[in-house]
Amino acid sequence: MVKTPESVLKKQATQAKIAEQAKQACYEAKQKKRQNKKDAIAAAEKYAAEYKAADEASVANRRQAKAQGGFYVPAQPKIALIIRIRGIIGVSPKAKKIMQLFRLRQIHNATFVKLNESTIRMLRLIEPYVTYGYPTRTTIEKLIYKRGFGKLNKQRIPIADNSVIEEGVGSVGIKCCADLIHEISTVGPHFKEANNFLWPFKLTSPRGGFSNKTKLVHFLEGGEAGNRGEEINKLVKRMI
Template sequence: MADDTSGLSVPPKKLSHSELKEYAPGLQPRKMTAKYEKQKETLLRDRKSIQQLHKQRVHRGQSAATQKYESRMERKKIDREKKLYPRNREWKDADYFIDQYLKREAQMKTERVRARKIQNVEVKGNDEVMFVARVAADFECSPKVQKIFRELRLYKPYTAVFLRRSGENLKKLALVRRQIRVVKPIRQQVEDLIRTRGFAKVDKQRVALSSNQVIEERFGEHGFVCIEDLADTLMKGDEEKFNLVTHFMWPFKIDEAFNDQSNKVPGVGRSAADSGRHLQDKVEQFPFRFMDSLMEQACRRGKSRHWMGPELIKALPSKKEAKFLMKVKRKKVALKAKERKIQAKFDAIAETDRKVARKLRREHKQQREEKKAAALASKNKSWKVAMKKSAKAKEKKEAKRRGEDRRLIAMYGKKKSTAKKRPPKKQSKVE
C-alpha cells in the first residue's frame, strides 16, 4: 500500500501550532482527551471554590466589624443612660429641696453679715505664702463666692494657686472658707510642685515647664533663668515679682496629681464638704499636706490661730455668742427628733389603717365571690328543672299520639304500608 503522506516531508521534533499549520495545512490538531477535560473541570471547580471562600471570608470580616461597631455603640448608649439616669440615685422629696433652699438662704445671709464685719475690721497681713486649693463646684457656690473665685483665678474645682497673706486676700478667703483648703508650703515643696505640675501661659496657651528655655525667654530681663529662681521669688520675692510669676504660671490642677477620676465633682454628685474630705483622703500621694479651711483654723487654738492674725479673729463670734448658737442648734436638733417621733407614730397609725383596709377589702372580695358562686348554682338548678319539665311534656305528647293510633286501628283496621319490600337475600348453596 502506498502511503498517503508520501508528499509530506518529516517534520522536526518540536513545532508550535502555527508552525505546524504552515508545515501541514491539511493536518487537524489532536482533540483533547477525556483525561485533560476532567483535569480542566477540576481546576475550574477548585478556582470557583477558592473565590467563594475568599468572598465568604471578606463577608465574615465585614459582618464581624459591623457587629463590633454596633456593640460598641450600644455600650456607649448604655453608659450615657447610666450617667443620665443612675439607678443608685436616691429619691428626693419636695421637702428636701425646700430645706436645701432655706439652708442656702440662711448661708447667704450669714455670708453677708460676715462680709460686713470683715470689711469694718483692719486686717494686717505679712509676706508669707499660702497655697489655696478650690474644692467646690460652681453649682455649690453662691454668685458672690463665684466672683471671689474668679478674682483669685480659681476658675474650676480642684485648681490651686499661690497667694500672699495680705489683708485683702485674708478677707476674701474668710468669705469662701467652706469651699477651699489652705496650706502653708515650704520652699522645697514649691520647687517640686513647679517641676512636676507647673505650666506656663505663653500666647494664651498652656505650655509645660519641662525646660528652662521658656523661663529664660520670659524673665531674662528680671534675672530669672530656672525653676529654682521662680521658687525663690514665690517664697521671698517682693510683691511685683510675685505677681509677675503667679500670672505667668497656669493654675495647678490637683486631680491630675492624684490620677483618679473619682476626685471630679459630678453634676449631681457629692457636696463640697464631702468632696473636700475625699480630697484630703487622697492627699498622701501629693507633696503638700492639706489643712482645714481658713475660718476653722481661726476657731482653733495655738499656732493656726496665731498664724491667722488677731485682727481677723475679732470678726469671729465670741464665746458667749458661740454658746448661744450651740444652744439654739441643740434645741433645733431636739425639735427635729420630736418631729421624727411624732411622724413615726403617725406612720404606725397609718400602717394599721392600711392593714385594716386591706382586711376589709379581702372580706368584701370573698363575699362577692361567694355570691357569684351561689347565683351560678341556682342558675344551674333552674336549668335542670326546666330540662326535666320539657322531657315530661315530650313523654305526654308521645303517649297521647300512641293512644290516638290505637283508637284509629280499632275503628278502621291497620293500614297497609305502601313502601316496597326488599327481596330476601339468596343463600349460597353449600355443596
C-alpha cells in the same frame, strides 16, 4: 571654556552667606545655652546656701529662746496655697467672683496667693469652697517641677526647659527654675509677675479621697474646707 552665568554666581554667593549666618547663629545659640546652664547652676547653689543659712538661724533662735526660758515665734507666713475642692453648684456670686480673681475656675485647681489684709479677708469669704494653707519650700518645688506650666502668649506651655521661664519672665530677672522657686517662696519684689506666669496647677483627687468634702465642714471641725495651716503640705503630697 563656558562662562558661569552671573545669576548663578549671585545665587551661590547668597547661599554661602545664608549658610555662614546659620552656622554663626547655631554657634551663638550653643554658647548662650552653655552660659545659661552655668548661670542656673550658680543660682541654685547661691539659693541653697541662703536656704541653709536661714534654716540654721531659725534653729539657733529656737535654742537660744529655750535656753533663756522663752519662746521663739517665727515670722508670719507670707504666702498661701489655695486648692478649690467644690464645684460650681451652690456657689454664691461673690464667692464665684473671688475664685475667678484667684484663678480657681475648676475643681482641684491650685494657685499661690500673697497674704495681706485684703487677700485674707477674701479667703475667709470662700472658705466653704476651698482649702488653703502655708506651703513649705519643698512643696513649692514639687508643684513647679511636677505640675508646672507657664503662660506664654495666653497658651499653657509645660516648663520642660529654662528657656520657657526666660521667655516668660526673663525681663524681670527670673531666668531658671531656681529663680522662679526663690521668687515664689520668698515672695520677692517680682512675685506678681512670677505668679501670673505660672498657670494654675491642675491637681488630681487626693489618694484616699476627701472625708467630708460635700459637707460645709471646716477643717478644724473634722472637715476639709478652710485654713489647714501646715497640713496643706500633706494634702498636696496626696494630690500630685
